[in-house]
Amino acid sequence: MTTTEIESTIEIPVADASTAVRASEAQFIHDFLLQLDNPKTLEIGFGYGRSACYIMAATNLPHTVMDPFQDNYNRQALANVEKCGFGNRLTLIEDFSHNVLPKMVGEGKKFDFIFIDGDHKFDGIFVDFYYVDMLLNEGGFALFHDTWMRSTQLVMSFINKNRKDYRKMMIGQNNMGLYQKTGNDERNGMHFREFYTTRRIIKHAFIQWIWGPKKGLIKSLVLAIKEKIRPTKSR
Numbered sequence: 001m002t003t004t005e006i007e008s009t010i011e012i013p014v015a016d017a018s019t020a021v022r023a024s025e026a027q028f029i030h031d032f033l034l035q036l037d038n039p040k041t042l043e044i045g046f047g048y049g050r051s052a053c054y055i056m057a058a059t060n061l062p063h064t065v066m067d068p069f070q071d072n073y074n075r076q077a078l079a080n081v082e083k084c085g086f087g088n089r090l091t092l093i094e095d096f097s098h099n100v101l102p103k104m105v106g107e108g109k110k111f112d113f114i115f116i117d118g119d120h121k122f123d124g125i126f127v128d129f130y131y132v133d134m135l136l137n138e139g140g141f142a143l144f145h146d147t148w149m150r151s152t153q154l155v156m157s158f159i160n161k162n163r164k165d166y167r168k169m170m171i172g173q174n175n176m177g178l179y180q181k182t183g184n185d186e187r188n189g190m191h192f193r194e195f196y197t198t199r200r201i202i203k204h205a206f207i208q209w210i211w212g213p214k215k216g217l218i219k220s221l222v223l224a225i226k227e228k229i230r231p232t233k234s235r
C-alpha cells in the first residue's frame, strides 16, 4: 500500500488531529525505513495508528506497538491498521511501556528501529529511552517525537552530553529527533555530564498557554491569526 493510499484510508478525528504524527512526519519515517534492510520495528504509543501504518508499509516484518489507552481513542488505531491490510502483522500490547519494555529486555528481544511517542512527561520518555537502549541492535535507531516539548529536549540533551555511543542524525525535521546507536555504553559508574538545557523554554510555555484552559482577548487574537495562517484540519 502506498502512503497516499494510507492517507485516504485511515480516519483521524479532526478535533483530535494533533494526537497523531503529521502526515509529513509519517512520510519521513516511511522513507527513512525504506533505506534500511527490512528493519525490525517497535513503537511506544499507538494513538490513531498513523505512524504504525506508515512503518508497516515500509517493511514486511511484524510490528509491535504498546499502548494501555486504545479505548480512549475508540480503538481507531486498530481499525486503521486493519483497513490498511496490515492487521496480521501487528502485535498490540495493551499495557504501559514501563511494564512492557523491561519484559522484552528480559526476553532478549532486539530491534532496529524504535519510535518513542508514548508518555510525554520527562520521566516517562527517559525511562522509555533507558529500555529502548537495551533493545536496540548496534546500528539501530531511536526516534523521538514532539521535540518541541521541554521534556523531550531534556532527554535528548542527556543523550547528547552523556551517551557517546549515540549519534544524532541530521534529518531536517523540526518535531522529531533521530539517534543511531553506534557502539557500547562505556561510561564508568562515576560518569555524569550536566545536561540541563534552556532549549524550547519559550516555545513550550507559549504552546502550553495557547492550549491551556484560560481564555482572554490576547489568546483569542493569537488563535484567530493562527487559524488564518494554518487552518485546523485532519493531519
Ligand SMILES: C[S@@+](CC[C@H](N)C(=O)[O-])C[C@H]1O[C@@H](n2cnc3c(N)ncnc32)[C@H](O)[C@@H]1O
Binding pocket: 019, 020, 021, 044, 045, 046, 047, 048, 049, 050, 051, 052, 066, 067, 068, 069, 070, 073, 095, 096, 097, 098, 117, 118, 119, 120, 124
Ligand atoms: C501522541 S499519541 C501517539 C500517536 C501515534 N504515533 C500516531 O501517529 O497516531 C501517544 C500515545 O501514547 C499512549 N501512551 C501514553 N502513555 C503511555 C505509556 N506509558 N506507555 C505506552 N503508551 C502510552 C497514549 O495512549 C497515546 O495513544
